Amino acid sequence: MRRTHQRPAPIGRLPCLAVALAALMMPMDGAAQTGSADTRTDAEQGVDERWEEERGLDLEELLDTEIVSASRKTERLVDAATAIYVVTQQDIRRSGATSIPEALRMVPGLQVSRLANGHWVIAARGFAGLFATKLLVLIDGRSVYTPIFSGVYWDEQDVMLEDIERIEVIRGAGGTLWGANAVTGVINIITKNSADTVGSLVTFGGGTEERAFAAVRHGVRLDEDTTFRVWAKWFDRDGQRNSDDSNAPDSWDGSRVGFRLDRDLSESDRFTLQGDLFDSNLATTSLVPSETVSPFAIPMLEYESVYGGNLLGRWQRRDESGAETVVQAYYDGWSRTQYTRARRHTADLDTQHTFEPWGPHTVMVGFGYRYNELRAEALPHIYSRHSPRGDNLWSVFVNDSIDLVEDRLALSVGTKVEHNDYTGYEIQPDARIRWSIDEQHTLWGAVARAVRTPSWINHDAVITFGSMPGSGSLPLQTVLSGDDGFQSENALTFDLGYRFQNESDTFSLDLATFFNRFDDLSSFDAGATFMETFEGNPRIVLPATYGNRDKGESYGGELALTWRASERLRLAGSYSLLRLDQTEGAGTLVAYGSESLSPRNMASLRAYWDVTEHVSCDLSGSYTDHLSAGVPSFVRVDARLGWKFGDHSELEVVGQNLLDDRHPEFVREYRVTPTELERGAYVQFTMSF
Amino acid sequence: MAATVALGSTSVSQQKPKQKKTEAEIKSGLVVNFCRYLDWSPLPKSETTFEIHIVGKDPLGKAIDELYEKRKVDKHDVAISRFGSWSALAEPHRVRALDCQLLIVAESDPKIVSEILGAIGRRQIVTVGFIPTFLHLGGDIEVFIQENKVRFDVAHDHLKLKGVKVSSKLLKSAERNPASGPRPKEGPR
Numbered sequence: 010m011r012r013t014h015q016r017p018a019p020i021g022r023l024p025c026l027a028v029a030l031a032a033l034m035m036p037m038d039g040a041a042q043t044g045s046a047d048t049r050t051d052a053e054q055g056v057d058e059r060w061e062e063e064r065g066l067d068l069e070e071l072l073d074t075e076i077v078s079a080s081r082k083t084e085r086l087v088d089a090a091t092a093i094y095v096v097t098q099q100d101i102r103r104s105g106a107t108s109i110p111e112a113l114r115m116v117p118g119l120q121v122s123r124l125a126n127g128h129w130v131i132a133a134r135g136f137a138g139l140f141a142t143k144l145l146v147l148i149d150g151r152s153v154y155t156p157i158f159s160g161v162y163w164d165e166q167d168v169m170l171e172d173i174e175r176i177e178v179i180r181g182a183g184g185t186l187w188g189a190n191a192v193t194g195v196i197n198i199i200t201k202n203s204a205d206t207v208g209s210l211v212t213f214g215g216g217t218e219e220r221a222f223a224a225v226r227h228g229v230r231l232d233e234d235t236t237f238r239v240w241a242k243w244f245d246r247d248g249q250r251n252s253d254d255s256n257a258p259d260s261w262d263g264s265r266v267g268f269r270l271d272r273d274l275s276e277s278d279r280f281t282l283q284g285d286l287f288d289s290n291l292a293t294t295s296l297v298p299s300e301t302v303s304p305f306a307i308p309m310l311e312y313e314s315v316y317g318g319n320l321l322g323r324w325q326r327r328d329e330s331g332a333e334t335v336v337q338a339y340y341d342g343w344s345r346t347q348y349t350r351a352r353r354h355t356a357d358l359d360t361q362h363t364f365e366p367w368g369p370h371t372v373m374v375g376f377g378y379r380y381n382e383l384r385a386e387a388l389p390h391i392y393s394r395h396s397p398r399g400d401n402l403w404s405v406f407v408n409d410s411i412d413l414v415e416d417r418l419a420l421s422v423g424t425k426v427e428h429n430d431y432t433g434y435e436i437q438p439d440a441r442i443r444w445s446i447d448e449q450h451t452l453w454g455a456v457a458r459a460v461r462t463p464s465w466i467n468h469d470a471v472i473t474f475g476s477m478p479g480s481g482s483l484p485l486q487t488v489l490s491g492d493d494g495f496q497s498e499n500a501l502t503f504d505l506g507y508r509f510q511n512e513s514d515t516f517s518l519d520l521a522t523f524f525n526r527f528d529d530l531s532s533f534d535a536g537a538t539f540m541e542t543f544e545g546n547p548r549i550v551l552p553a554t555y556g557n558r559d560k561g562e563s564y565g566g567e568l569a570l571t572w573r574a575s576e577r578l579r580l581a582g583s584y585s586l587l588r589l590d591q592t593e594g595a596g597t598l599v600a601y602g603s604e605s606l607s608p609r610n611m612a613s614l615r616a617y618w619d620v621t622e623h624v625s626c627d628l629s630g631s632y633t634d635h636l637s638a639g640v641p642s643f644v645r646v647d648a649r650l651g652w653k654f655g656d657h658s659e660l661e662v663v664g665q666n667l668l669d670d671r672h673p674e675f676v677r678e679y680r681v682t683p684t685e686l687e688r689g690a691y692v693q694f695t696m697s698f
Numbered sequence: 699m700a701a702t703v704a705l706g707s708t709s710v711s712q713q714k715p716k717q718k719k720t721e722a723e724i725k726s727g728l729v730v731n732f733c734r735y736l737d738w739s740p741l742p743k744s745e746t747t748f749e750i751h752i753v754g755k756d757p758l759g760k761a762i763d764e765l766y767e768k769r770k771v772d773k774h775d776v777a778i779s780r781f782g783s784w785s786a787l788a789e790p791h792r793v794r795a796l797d798c799q800l801l802i803v804a805e806s807d808p809k810i811v812s813e814i815l816g817a818i819g820r821r822q823i824v825t826v827g828f829i830p831t832f833l834h835l836g837g838d839i840e841v842f843i844q845e846n847k848v849r850f851d852v853a854h855d856h857l858k859l860k861g862v863k864v865s866s867k868l869l870k871s872a873e874r875n876p877a878s879g880p881r882p883k884e885g886p887r
Contacts, residue, residue, distance in 0.1 A: 066731070068728075071731065073847065074847065074848070207806070514845075
């Protein structure tokens with residue numbers, strides 16, 4: 010037990026003298042203290058009004074005061090000098106999304122295309138593809154970018170959706186804070202502190218496409234300072250539809266277990282330990298190269314098995330001055346039998362310190378180290394020139410945020426310096442400025458350089474990826490090889506944005522525009538064809554190597570609107586425009602230009618309606634422009650009806666893609682044959698106790 | 699880690715900047731106002747201290763100590779004592795913890811909160827709690843967060859039964875916690 014006896018109030022100041030005089034004039038017996046709380050004067054209570062005013066102790070003022078974290082690093086959305094969109098837990102729940110990619114569909118300007126069941130194409134501001142490389146994704150600070158192709162395997166990214174606190178999606182370069190590969194955007198998935206999930210939750214359901222799913226979580230408070238949760242989930246998804254309207258056999262099931270422990274070590278220190286294990290089984294309709302049977306590409310159902318896990322620890326200290334130190338370490342690993350058997354192990358250490366050295370400056374410095382090891386089994390049509398391969402990544406960054414005019418004009422400048430084993434040093438500077446015209450209007454601008462560093466596929470892989478009849482009844486096959494000379498792709502990005510939020514917070518507008526210039530973009534540099542005997546069979550080879558001959562420019566903008574029309578009705582709309590011009594270098598192979606794989610226009614409208622205290626009805630519609638590579642435009646409409654009964658149970662009915670029997674969302678990539686998204690419906694029951 | 703560096707570190711204001719405080723600072727400020735707009739009749743003699751006790755995980759920190767360094771309640775010096783977890787307290791310490799005018803019940807388990815409130819009965823101790831069912835369990839003032847601002851609700855009937863008068867200013871500023879359901883009508887245990 011700690012006990013603090015306070016000093017008597019000082020009387021050195023005039024108001025205090027007045028208080029003392031007033032106090033002397035008051036009777037000291039109980040009768041004086043029986044006046045009502047309304048009639049007692051401040052003097053009776055020993056109140057120094059000026060002292061209180063200085064500290065903002067007025068009751069109304071306190072109730073109008075926004076909570077900020079001690080570090081001042083959490084800022085209002087309207088103040089961020091970046092194109093950011095936040096998906097909240099409520100958004101996810103009421104969207105009917107059953108996976109992280111589905112939840113991301115609501116983000117303005119983010120292209121989310123389901124190429125086939127379990128194969129997702131997710132990109133911001135262009136350069137879409139199954140192996141898209143310029144979008145960095147983190148889950149609770151753990152990078153889920155794969156060193157195989159500098160992108161994300163979306164089929165292995167999952168958490169218990171009910172435990173997601175929010176998803177922050179940043180469109181545009183973020184290399185200074187997040188490092189390489191944050192060229193056109195960052196997706197940051199943040200789960201709840203275990204203190205917010207004490208209790209139990211069970212949810213399960215099933216339907217036509219979401220055949221069956223279930224999740225359970227149990228959270229406990231171990232002691233006054235420690236909370237813990239453990240969770241598990243499982244799903245079984247039906248295959249999609251082939252373009253000839255037959256059933257596609259690309260079914261997908263997966264399971265995952267995880268935990269999170271949060272402990273307050275002291276008033277200023279906090280520790281988090283979390284991890285999960287997963288297993289996923291995915292069937293894919295593929296077109297596999299062949300040297301013997303014309304047309305030398307065989308449709309085949311490939312079964313892929315993925316399993317892995319991760320463990321992350323984070324220590325965070327925030328002292329009274331607002332300085333904050335974070336040290337984080339994690340291990341992440343998986344094994345995949347997709348196209349080849351590959352195993353990856355990643356160990357990562359990050360530190361970060363934020364402090365206010367003087368005046369209006371807030372300085373953030375950081376250091377990071379990551380080790381990636383990749384082992385890929387050699388198969389005829391895909392193998393590695395170096396396996397196993399271990400790579401080191403070192404990084405330091407510094408960022409200074411300066412309040413040039415307090416609460417009005419802020420400048421942020423910084424840079425990250427990385428050293429990787431492929432290209433050596435990479436520098437990613439960034440400058441941002443924000444002008445808060447008043448409480449409602451904000452203008453911001455940014456200029457940054459970002460890089461996409463090479464990966465295993467660019468340097469080491471040898472892949473047969475195209476196969477067709479050639480001359481003389483022989484197969485003509487394209488063989489793509491990595492090249493040690495492959496350099497980082499780099500981008501110079503310019504952003505300009507405007508935000509408006511009305512005084513009553515019922516309406517908001519967020520407009521972001523951008524112009525990006527790309528150099529040294531990845532290209533397939535063609536060589537001269539030759540004939541060879543491969544696995545005992547003759548074939549004609551069109552060799553290609555990874556190069557950096559392409560350039561490009563992109564520009565466009567995203568508009569997001571929200572309107573709380575009434576206490577019971579909330580609307581959210583968005584529109585995005587993208588123009589992308591890629592200039593292919595001489596002698597390069599082009600299957601599809603990047604500009605043909607991204608929709609020029611996208612729009613969406615969502616309505617959240619609380620019909621009664623217990624019944625909610627949500628409707629969303631979206632339009633996605635055609636892809637000139639060969640995908641028609643489509644309109645998707647989803648609806649959700651929720652009924653809460655009792656304090657802790659909810660029954661939901663969700664319909665997805667209601668206006669359309671089926672539609673494709675992307676074109677063939679590598680071996681994967683596109684399948685089409687069907688109309689679907691499911692019922693879900695959730696109970697917490 | 700990226701989550702902690704996701705955004706910059708600036709804020710906006712009009713000519714008169716909107717106040718921003720930490721949660722502990724706002725809650726401590728509210729406690730000052732509770733003491734200001736509640737009337738314990740009678741209070742102990744003037745030479746004794748006004749006791750604020752905190753049971754459970756302290757949500758106020760140094761902010762409350764700093765506020766009462768230069769402040770009194772009805773001319774009484776203020777003593778703030780922290781007792782830690784209720785379940786870890788021996789009986790004599792529990793008795794001591796309840797020897798106060800204002801009790802901050804910072805326990806999150808409703809069973810423990812209920813046990814503490816039951817031990818208080820109708821003694822003239824104003825209880826302040828932070829869980830959504832606090833008033834339903836028999837507590838007097840429920841503090842909660844809504845849209846990033848701190849709010850509170852008052853069980854006027856409970857306080858009347860304890861002989862504690864509530865200023866109309868405090869009642870006007872109180873609002874129902876949407877997560878708690880309707881206000882309870884019955885008095886404290």
